[in-house]
Amino acid sequence: MSFLTSLQITDNMHFAIIAAGEGSRLAQEGVKLPKPLVNLNGTPMIRRLIDIFVGCGAESVAVIVNEQMTEVREYVENLKINVPLHLVVKSTPSSMHSFYEVSKTFTSGKFVLTTVDTIFRPEDFRRYVEAFAADESADGYMAVTPFIDDEKPLYIDTDSEMNITAFCDKPFEGVRYISGGIYGLTPPALTVLSDCIRRGVSRMRNYQRALVEAGLRLKAYPMGKIVDVDHQADIVTAEEFLNSGN
Numbered sequence: 001m002s003f004l005t006s007l008q009i010t011d012n013m014h015f016a017i018i019a020a021g022e023g024s025r026l027a028q029e030g031v032k033l034p035k036p037l038v039n040l041n042g043t044p045m046i047r048r049l050i051d052i053f054v055g056c057g058a059e060s061v062a063v064i065v066n067e068q069m070t071e072v073r074e075y076v077e078n079l080k081i082n083v084p085l086h087l088v089v090k091s092t093p094s095s096m097h098s099f100y101e102v103s104k105t106f107t108s109g110k111f112v113l114t115t116v117d118t119i120f121r122p123e124d125f126r127r128y129v130e131a132f133a134a135d136e137s138a139d140g141y142m143a144v145t146p147f148i149d150d151e152k153p154l155y156i157d158t159d160s161e162m163n164i165t166a167f168c169d170k171p172f173e174g175v176r177y178i179s180g181g182i183y184g185l186t187p188p189a190l191t192v193l194s195d196c197i198r199r200g201v202s203r204m205r206n207y208q209r210a211l212v213e214a215g216l217r218l219k220a221y222p223m224g225k226i227v228d229v230d231h232q233a234d235i236v237t238a239e240e241f242l243n244s245g246n
C-alpha cells in the first residue's frame with residue numbers, strides 16, 4: 001500500500017505551522033530576513049514545510065504569524081496551493097498560546113503541528129505521518145530525536161513500548177531522546193489545551209506534561225536527526241544535513 005493511499009483511508013489530517021516568534025537571535029547575528037523566510041537550499045523555511053505537508057496529503061494547512069510580521073503575512077497570503085491555507089495573524093505570549101489560536105482552524109480528525117524552524121528530511125516525516133495515521137489507539141505521536149541541538153532540550157522518558165511517561169527539563173540516566181518539536185495529536189488533546197489556557201499554564205512543555213497527567217496515550221516516534229534553526233550557523237548546519245545522504 002502506498003503512503004498516500006494509507007492516508008486516504010484514515011480521518012482527515014490537518015497540519016499547522018507556528019511561525020509567530022521574533023527570530024531575534026538571527027536578527028542580532030545579521031540575518032535580515034524574518035526567520036520563516038530564511039532560505040534553505042533556495043527555499044524559504046515556511047514554504048518548504050507547506051510543500052512537505054501538501055505532499056503528505058494534507059486536508060488543510062494553517063499558519064500563525066505575529067502582528068509585526070507583515071512580510072511573512074504577505075508572503076503566505078500570496079501562496080497558491082491546492083489545499084485550504086488558513087492564516088492566523090496574532091501576537092501571542094508563547095508557542096502554546098499560538099497553538100491554541102491556530103487550533104481553531106482544525107475541523108475534525110488528527111493534526112500535526114510544528115514550529116517553522118524545525119528541520120527534518122521529508123522522507124523521515126512521511127514515515128512519521130504514516131505511522132501516526134495508521135495508529136488508531138494512540139492519542140498522539142511525538143517525534144523524538146537522539147540529536148541534541150536545542151539550547152534547552154526537553155528530554156523524553158518512555159516505557160518499553162515507547163509510550164511517553166514524562167517530559168523532563170534535565171537529562172536522566174538512560175535518556176535516549178529529546179523532543180523534536182513535531183506534535184501529532186487528536187481531538188482529546190485540544191480539550192487539555194483549552195484547560196491549560198483557562199488555568200494560565202504557559203510554555204509548550206508544560207502543556208505536554210498536562211497531556212500525560214490527563215492520561216492521554218502519547219507515543220514517542222524516533223524520527224532520526226532534527227535540526228533547529230536558531231542561529232546563523234544553524235542555517236549552514238541545516239543545509240548540510242538536508243544535502244547529506246546519512
